[in-house]
Amino acid sequence: MALIDSDPRAPLPKRVDALFATLAAADTAGYIGEPVSQLAHALQAAHRAAAADDEALALAALLHDIGHLADPDAPQMQGLGAADHERIGRAVCDRLGFAPRVGRLVESHVAAKRYLARRAAYDGKLSEASRRTLTFQGGPMSDAEAAAFEADPDHKAMLRLRACDEAAKDPDAAVPGLDHWRPIVERHLQAQAIDAVLAPLRAPPTDAQLAAWRRDHLLVLPGLLDGRGLAALEAWTADLQARPETPGKWMKYFERGTAARQLCRVEDFVPHHAGFEALLCGPPLMAWLTRLMGQPACLFKEKINFKLPGGAGFTAHQDAPAFDAFGHRYHITVLIAVDPQTRTNGGLEFSDPIDEGTLLPQRSDGSVAEEVEARLPWHPLDLSPGSVAFFDSYIPHRSGPNRSDRPRRGLYVTYNRAADGDRRADYFADKRATFPPEIEREPGVDYLSKAGRYNVGNPIR
Ligand SMILES: [Fe+2]
Ligand SMILES: [Fe+2]
Numbered sequence: 247m248a249l250i251d252s253d254p255r256a257p258l259p260k261r262v263d264a265l266f267a268t269l270a271a272a273d274t275a276g277y278i279g280e281p282v283s284q285l286a287h288a289l290q291a292a293h294r295a296a297a298a299d300d301e302a303l304a305l306a307a308l309l310h311d312i313g314h315l316a317d318p319d320a321p322q323m324q325g326l327g328a329a330d331h332e333r334i335g336r337a338v339c340d341r342l343g344f345a346p347r348v349g350r351l352v353e354s355h356v357a358a359k360r361y362l363a364r365r366a367a368y369d370g371k372l373s374e375a376s377r378r379t380l381t382f383q384g385g386p387m388s389d390a391e392a393a394a395f396e397a398d399p400d401h402k403a404m405l406r407l408r409a410c411d412e413a414a415k416d417p418d419a420a421v422p423g424l425d426h427w428r429p430i431v432e433r434h435l436q437a438q439a440i441d442a443v444l445a446p447l448r449a450p451p452t453d454a455q456l457a458a459w460r461r462d463h464l465l466v467l468p469g470l471l472d473g474r475g476l477a478a479l480e481a482w483t484a485d486l487q488a489r490p491e492t493p494g495k496w497m498k499y500f501e502r503g504t505a506a507r508q509l510c511r512v513e514d515f516v517p518h519h520a521g522f523e524a525l526l527c528g529p530p531l532m533a534w535l536t537r538l539m540g541q542p543a544c545l546f547k548e549k550i551n552f553k554l555p556g557g558a559g560f561t562a563h564q565d566a567p568a569f570d571a572f573g574h575r576y577h578i579t580v581l582i583a584v585d586p587q588t589r590t591n592g593g594l595e596f597s598d599p600i601d602e603g604t605l606l607p608q609r610s611d612g613s614v615a616e617e618v619e620a621r622l623p624w625h626p627l628d629l630s631p632g633s634v635a636f637f638d639s640y641i642p643h644r645s646g647p648n649r650s651d652r653p654r655r656g657l658y659v660t661y662n663r664a665a666d667g668d669r670r671a672d673y674f675a676d677k678r679a680t681f682p683p684e685i686e687r688e689p690g691v692d693y694l695s696k697a698g699r700y701n702v703g704n705p706i707r
Contacts, residue, residue, distance in 0.1 A: 248317050249268045252338070252342060255481050261343065268315050280375060282415055284311060289422065303407060306348050312335045312339070335349075354404040360383060438474075446470045446471055465637075479582065486522075492685070497682070501558060513549040546670055550584075553591070560643075561614075562614040564605060566639040567612050575666070578636055580635070584655035585653055590649050594643050597625070605640075611701075622642060
């Protein structure tokens with residue numbers, strides 16, 4: 247797959263692999279009319295830019311010509327590389343998840359050349375190939391274009407990048423290789439993803455939201471995450487989905503419908519995923535929970551329900567009876583929709599709020615008794631991807647099967663009052679012992695009949 251087609255929602259290691267494979271292959275790609283390969287040119291430019299102590303500038307230097315390598319079908323400038331390579335380059339940087347400034351700097355390197363080309367002396371600095379491409383790129387800037395370029399607050403960095411570009415054509419230069427840049431790129435993309443996911447949560451709840459929460463015990467923030475934040479959330483989810491079952495780590499549970507065994511849920515992943523840890527334990531979301539609880543909150547447990555096509559629903563239940571073994575009385579669960587949640591794909595339905603401490607009559611498996619369920623009002627909650635919903639552990643809820651042909655993935659993260667103690671580790675230790683993920687099960691043991699609180703209303707087998 248060409249780099250220009252990389253999926254921004256793919257797991258980070260996959261995107262980094264695709265980028266570095268493209269750069270590594272440029273070791274043999276001649277840099278049109280220059281005495282170095284495209285890879286050597288990129289590494290030299292990046293090494294020079296790194297002296298400025300500006301990470302985005304260094305990464306832009308590494309990637310400034312990626313537009314020549316990213317799209318084999320791009321229209322060419324008569325043997326001088328891809329036309330519009332600066333815009334292709336920016337699109338690639340954006341798709342891969344770099345800071346927006348990296349893409350802007352990448353795109354600017356042709357504009358900077360056209361700006362500098364207004365000076366007669368600059369022409370002598372350009373290589374023969376660079377002088378020929380200048381014609382394709384529009385020639386020297388007009389006065390109006392030059393004024394607009396100078397008005398860009400980042401234009402000094404753009405000129406610095408251009409200088410690094412022009413100096414990066416030395417066949418004898420010895421600079422750090424691609425291996426040096428991989429961890430820098432990984433850290434950058436990880437930090438960008440975390441930033442994008444956390445940003446919309448930094449605004450505290452409004453008075454109207456707090457009043458709605460007290461009234462309904464349910465608060466919905468429609469489409470809170472979008473764009474880069476939603477792409478990052480999808481990438482993190484795809485990452486966990488793709489990870490192999492591993493004893494002692496993330497807990498993967500499966501269901502078996504008419505179709506083959508399919509992933510139903512993953513739990514206990516916060517210790518193994520820096521992005522989800524920052525989202526679920528970081529200050530922005532914790533501040534929301536503290537406001538809604540009226541006192542400090544503490545993470546109790548986290549899971550992603552995948553509800554793949556055909557995945558079964560969850561019978562009507564209150565969460566409180568399933569959570570009562572750890573001395574807790576009250577919880578708030580945060581639902582973050584990765585995919586749309588609708589009536590067709592098994593989105594949640596809520597009943598009316600119920601006071602803390604009140605439990606409805608139950609079936610033997612802990613779900614709400616049938617005659618009670620039939621009497622209750624039920625309100626479907628349609629959510630767009632990136633929506634966030636908070637609900638407490640007493641409000642009854644249920645969901646139907648996924649009758650669509652797409653997954654319906656959602657995070658369900660539960661918090662308790664910090665004053666009631668941090669029991670997350672105890673919870674997962676007890677669950678692993680009682681109802682372990684399949685990869686940790688002993689053959690011949692009947693876990694299902696002992697699952698009790700760990701399988702209330704669930705389709706897991
Ligand atoms: Fe270029
Ligand atoms: Fe270049």
